[in-house]
Amino acid sequence: MKKLIPSYIRIPVIFFSVGAAMEYFIDSGDRPAFIKYPMILLFLGVFLFLLIAIEIVNKAVDNVTYHLLTEEQKEKLKQAQNLSFRDSEWYKSLMHKLTRTVPIDKENQLLLDHDYDGIKELDNTLPPWWVYLFYITIVFAGIYLFRFHFAGADDQEMELQKEMAQAKIEIAEYMKTAPDMMDEKSVTLLTDKPSLAEGKTIFDTNCAACHRADGGGTIGPNLTDDHWILGGGIKNVFHTIMNGGRDSKGMISWKGTLKPKEMQKVASYILSLQGTNPKDAKVAEGEIWAEKVTTKIDSTNIKSDSLKTKN
Numbered sequence: 001m002k003k004l005i006p007s008y009i010r011i012p013v014i015f016f017s018v019g020a021a022m023e024y025f026i027d028s029g030d031r032p033a034f035i036k037y038p039m040i041l042l043f044l045g046v047f048l049f050l051l052i053a054i055e056i057v058n059k060a061v062d063n064v065t066y067h068l069l070t071e072e073q074k075e076k077l078k079q080a081q082n083l084s085f086r087d088s089e090w091y092k093s094l095m096h097k098l099t100r101t102v103p104i105d106k107e108n109q110l111l112l113d114h115d116y117d118g119i120k121e122l123d124n125t126l127p128p129w130w131v132y133l134f135y136i137t138i139v140f141a142g143i144y145l146f147r148f149h150f151a152g153a154d155d156q157e158m159e160l161q162k163e164m165a166q167a168k169i170e171i172a173e174y175m176k177t178a179p180d181m182m183d184e185k186s187v188t189l190l191t192d193k194p195s196l197a198e199g200k201t202i203f204d205t206n207c208a209a210c211h212r213a214d215g216g217g218t219i220g221p222n223l224t225d226d227h228w229i230l231g232g233g234i235k236n237v238f239h240t241i242m243n244g245g246r247d248s249k250g251m252i253s254w255k256g257t258l259k260p261k262e263m264q265k266v267a268s269y270i271l272s273l274q275g276t277n278p279k280d281a282k283v284a285e286g287e288i289w290a291e292k293v294t295t296k297i298d299s300t301n302i303k304s305d306s307l308k309t310k311n
């Protein structure tokens with residue numbers, strides 16, 4: 001074996017495997033472990049030094065013993081070293097253990113007296129590698145049967161359900177910390193001046209054409225009264241802006257144009273217009289909306305059940 005892999009390959013392979021293993025098992029955040037912990041660098045240095053030292057010592061011992069050998073022994077050693085891997089004793093005995101083949105010259109001992117038009121049959125033993133594989137499948141089946149039919153381990157469907165549940169939790173976690181990923185469940189009303197000012201800018205550029213600069217309404221409904229077609233309150237207003245109004249009424253979904261943060265700001269701005277009562281505002285449409293309705297709202301149906309228009 002020694003001859004098969006020369007030392008200039010063996011040393012780097014061992015060295016880098018150990019280095020990679022340390023990198024894998026030692027938690028060092030985003031920096032490589034050997035930079036975060038200089039001790040590791042020291043350890044690897046000593047390790048490399050030892051590897052090289054062992055190789056040198058080995059070589060020296062081999063040299064010395066070689067000189068002590070008799071001519072006959074030297075000849076034998078040479079022969080053994082010159083054998084290819086497949087000719088080596090070790091490989092041959094392993095192969096024999098796995099296959100239990102009978103050499104061709106002894107095949108007549110196995111010959112059965114079956115003769116099919118000149119085709120003869122040998123009574124070979126089943127190769128052990130195959131037989132053991134078969135035993136392993138039996139054991140596997142036993143364990144499988146017990147685990148999934150008696151011990152009640154999760155089947156694929158259960159695994160999927162659990163993963164989906166876990167994913168939902170993770171999404172909720174993510175939504176909490178990522179402000180740009182807001183949805184109607186996590187949106188909150190902003191009241192600070194800078195946000196409302198930004199909301200006004202967004203409103204003036206995108207929405208004023210239909211809702212009028214003061215929110216009094218033209219094509220779109222009056223946004224300053226307490227009547228809402230699609231539900232009031234920050235969550236419903238956000239939902240309307242994000243998903244648009246009823247089909248063919250003219251209020252498009254803005255999620256392609258505005259970022260969630262911007263929708264939050266413009267929604268907050270609209271709500272800050274409540275009760276401003278601009279001149280010549282459009283007559284109220286929809287129903288009076290009171291905050292307590294929010295308790296009825298669940299994630300699947302954000303709009304409250306009052307879609308009737310009451311003029």
Ligand code: HEC
Nearest residue numbers: 206207210219220228229230231237240245246249250251
């Ligand atoms: C093309 C005209 C148009 C534009 C532009 C427009 N809207 Fe609308 N908007 C409408 C119409 C029409 C409705 C009524 C939808 C319905 O009845 O389903 C509406 C409804 C709404 C509602 C719900 C009102 C209620 O009573 O429930 C909100 C909130 C709203 N718009 C906000 C906005 C915001 C914010 C913008 C800008 C980002 C905007 N709209 C841009 C036409 C428009």
